Amino acid sequence: MKSKTLFWNKSLVRYFFNNIVWLALIYFIGLLLIHIPALITQSNHMEHLSGQEGFAVDIIAYFRQVSAVQYVFTLVIVTIIAITQFDYKNHEASSDFIHALPIKRTHILTQGIIVGMSILFILTAIVGLIIYLLTFGLVFDLPFSEIVKWILYSWYVIFVTYSFTLFVGMFVKRAVLQAIFTAAMMLLPYITWVLSQFAATMLFNGVTIFTPLETRGIDQFFESTAFPMHIVTSLYTGYGTSIIFWILFATVLIVATYFLYNRHHVERTEQAFYFKWLHILLSAWLSTLGMLVFGSFMSIVFGNIFVTIASYMLGLALAYLIVEMILQFTPRTKLSVNSMIATAVFAIVFWIVFIISWHIHFTTIPDLEDIDAAYINDSSYQHYNYIELQNAGIINENYGLSTKQSDIEFFHNVHKEILEDRSNIFSFISNGWQNSVVSNEVNITYRLNNGDVLHRTFFLDNEEDLYVEIIDRMSPSNIIDGIIKPEAVTQISITTYADTLYFEGDNSVEFVENLQAADERDQLPISRIPNYLKPMLYADISFDVDGYHYWIGDQRISNLDIYNRAIQDALLERQEADNIPIAESIGLTYSEDIYVANVSNDLDEFIEAVNNETVQDVFETYDFEQAEDEILEDLFDKVNDAAFDGNGELVLLYVPVYASDYETVEPLEDFYESPFDHTRLNILVLED
Secondary structure: OOOOOOOOOHHHHHHHHHHHHHHHHHHHHHHHHHHHHHHHHHHHHHHOOOOOOOHHHHHHHHHHHHHHHHHHHHHHHHHHHHHHHOHHHHOHHHHHHHHHOOOOHHHHHHHHHHHHHHHHHHHHHHHHHHHHHHHOOOOOOOOHHHHHHHHHHHHHHHHHHHHHHHHHHOOEOOHHHHHHHHHHHHHHHHHHHHHHHHHHHHHEOOOOOOOOHHHHHHHHHHHHHOHHHHHHHHHHHOOOHHHHHHHHHHHHHHHHHHHHHHHOOOOOOOOOEOOHHHHHHHHHHHHHHHHHHHHHHHHHHHOOHHHHHHHHHHHHHHHHHHHHHHHHOOOOOOOOHHHHHHHHHHHHHHHHHHHHHHHHHHHOOOOHHHEEEEEEEEOOOOHHHHHHHHHOOOEOOOOOOEOOHHHHHHHHHHHHHHHOOOOOHHHHEOOOOHHHOOOOEEEEEEEEOOOOEEEEEEEOOOOHHHHHHHHHHOOOOOHHHHEOOHHHEEEEEEEOOOOEEEEEOHHHHHHHHHHHHHOOHHHOHHHHOOHHHOOOOEEEEEEEEOOEEEEEEOOOOOEOOOOOHHHHHHHHHHHHHHOOOHHHHOOOOOOOOEEEEEOOOOHHHHHHHHHHOEHHHHHHHHOOEEOOHHHHHHHHHHHHOOOEOOOOOEEEEEOOOOOOOOOOOOOHHHHOOOEHHHOOOEEEEEOO
16 A cells, blocks of 8 residues: 555546536636637727827726736636535545545645646636737737736736635535635625725714725725735735735635644534534624615615614624525524524624724814814815825825915814714714705815824704805815826816817826916916806816826816916917817807906905905996997907906906807896806906
């Protein structure tokens, strides 16, 4: 008889190979079907394009997007392969056969790992070679280095997934349970965090499902604990130290698998779980998650706090029954008193931690001396739209915030005033789906001197005066002002009243640089007029963040100032090239009522009146008259010559009309009794 120390056994190798050969073939074909048609389709599409810049960057980004789908497929198929390959330990006959072979238990495990991983590694490398050869027949050049990265990253996904699945297999005796438990190990912390936020959205005013800024760091932490999330996000955030962590963690799992396989001969047990405590823990955890799902969705339907509480209790009971049916994997479910008690205790502990955490979230105010910058805005101004750009060093870290001490003190005092009647977590209790029934939303944001960012949301339905005071203090800054890395801009589209202007590649970078260099908005008296009383020209901007295109577009943060020379030059150039007058671009051409006045040296007083008086008062004070005939023609000439002057004395008022909207607008007289800054009027200041 051969020695028990024999390492390699042909019968065992043949067994492992035959067990997974068809699954490995599915993996191979799947990789080809995911990548080859996608690359050929992209090549055919790009064949019709010419004069485009950045093909190499674009195709790499496209290849990584396709690869993201493939990595998810790899994760699933590798899990199935690992379960199938070592399923012998769950069946008495095959287990007896395998362990009767003249080979050590650890050597059995080693041979299985070598056979399984080597087949997957080789097939992945072959697909990589096929992709490389295919690129010679495509119109674009996919760098060989990118293909090598893809192969190595695929091997990495295979190794970690395989390690997870093997380790889990040492705890359960059913293939289905092994798949469920593997998914649980990979996703439970992240899913728990997401469902906790979802529950908080239902229970408390001031929480959104994607609470921004200060929880972004927490989101990233929990994302990093979810391997499926990690393998996709790493494609866009870069291959960082997290990969090293997962490799080390997977290695630890392999070592632990050897220990468990060698020390615990549990193949003959009739239980679905080899360790009862694991069954109880997993049941309690999954039941609590089911409670959150059921209770939160019932809150959406009924919108009553008492119904919500009852729904969470009912949800826990229903979830426990369903989870036990799945985990016991038997026709007849046996309920355990110990398991029920453990589930109840787990749920109670969860709610205690949940309530304490959100209480701290709502009632914490940073010390004034710890604040470097702050701001308050309403729901239409989304600060977290550009947080990724700040993290990438493309947008200034203080953009969207004020560093003025007077502003910081004002925002801090407002925050304290809001919390005067909200001393504990129960002050924020909601009656269900809040966003459809509440208004007067304000968002308070702080950047602390230690680099942390705090964000709080409140609804001031019963505090109208405070809400108005806050809104009056708001003055959103332009996103282009905050760009500190113009070379990251890949495209800009400017929406006017006539059509859209486009800048791409180097032209978009040059436009940003020219706009920033020519911007004297803060020095102009006209800057004190709200943006909605100026011609509405705004930009949508595309940024390249590590090969991924990130779009920002919002009238509140990308409104372009007509008094900026870069805007004027762009409109003049387009007017000459496409014969689209500037007057049409700013909505003046089709406006029926155009009024003009010379405010002499009283521009500052005029702006003060606009912000505080009615339309009729302004018209009577400054003798506005309707422009006709030669005066109107002269005004159009000035506008089409871009003769705008933020320090000028000739003021023009009109209701802007889009080129596509030929309908009659409201007569200007209809606005007479309204506060000027509550109207649709636009103000232009021209050279006299």
